[in-house]
Amino acid sequence: MILSDEQKASLIDAGIRAPSADNSQPWKYQWDNASELSIWRDAELSGFATDKTFILTDLAIGCVIESIRLKALESKLNAEIVYCPSDESEKIATLVFTSSASNTPPLPNEKANKKVVDETASDRELASYIEARCTDRRFPYKGPVTESESLALAGAVNDKDYALNVYTDKAAIAQFLPSIKEAEQIRFECASLHQELFQTIVFDQPAPDKGMTPAMLSIEPIARPMFRLMATWRTMQKLNKIGTSKMIAMRSVTLPFKLSPAMCVLTTKSTSRIDIIKAGQQMLRFWLKATQLGLSVHPYAAPGVLPLAKPDVGEPYLSRLSNVKRNVDSEVANGQQVIMFFRVGRCAGTPTTSCRRSADSLKK
């Protein structure tokens, strides 16, 4: 199978549009031949404090892989994924493309045939939302998120080792908020996490090709000068003495969740590197389904991801993070581990969206 330059460009474009933590886009690609694409982590953009185990990078690359796989399906191609992450190698996976017409396996009976055809059709439909998907940090979100929408969101997950729990009951959502707040608060109280967070924020360009501006973070114009002052650790330390990290957690967690009709939680059975990459694939599937339903999505990674990243932050932060993990895992009560929280609902208009690196700059 030989892919045309146009087909290759369209697949890479789908990968580029995938989400990544802090809009870091920590990946690279290489066409090994006319139908095989290898995906690598970008060594310069991965492995920092909150990514010590490559968890954020692997989640982002999972999103990239699923985005390319869905785009391939939409273009009548199959993509077989060969995973190969290891700490030594920067190579994460190879996608092998074949024509879906020539490669459809013979099916034993009509029922099985219909199931595959239905799944392919719904995946192709998901692919058509790759361009529209975005992070929406605005609030309030309006409701309701209906029962059938909740089922559709949960049903976007197509691997039994993962689950997407949807909560629309205010009391059920409230149970998670202290843990989410605690994890967000730590990011402003611990020097290395604070430094990493502010390194990704771009104050002096309106449309950087990676990272995010205060507008993209939905920080109100009136609060932006103060937010800029917080970028200096000494200032942040002083502000924390008057409770600023707690106020930030209220503003970024309590208020937005209280003013949203639904919370979704993605959980996983295993946290091996391959399973985290696959969690990223499931995350993108859920997010595209939400986009299809006209729902806004705002992810919260810190409570699930920070404890798994095991950053070198010392005490008391490590104990605080372990408590967060214990609490959120026990609250989802499905025997799995929490990866990510999402605030979900409806919000009119469009948020300020982030920009992307060029396809050329992502070449290995």
Ligand SMILES: Cc1cc2nc3c(=O)[nH]c(=O)nc-3n(C[C@H](O)[C@H](O)[C@H](O)COP(=O)(O)O)c2cc1C
């Ligand atoms: C693994 C992962 C973790 C993320 N964590 C957060 C988060 O904790 N808070 C947040 O506001 N956005 C989070 N995001 C959203 C990214 O910041 C966003 O995807 C990126 O800036 C690109 O913007 P877009 O989603 O609008 O394309 C996360 C995204 C991914 C893939």
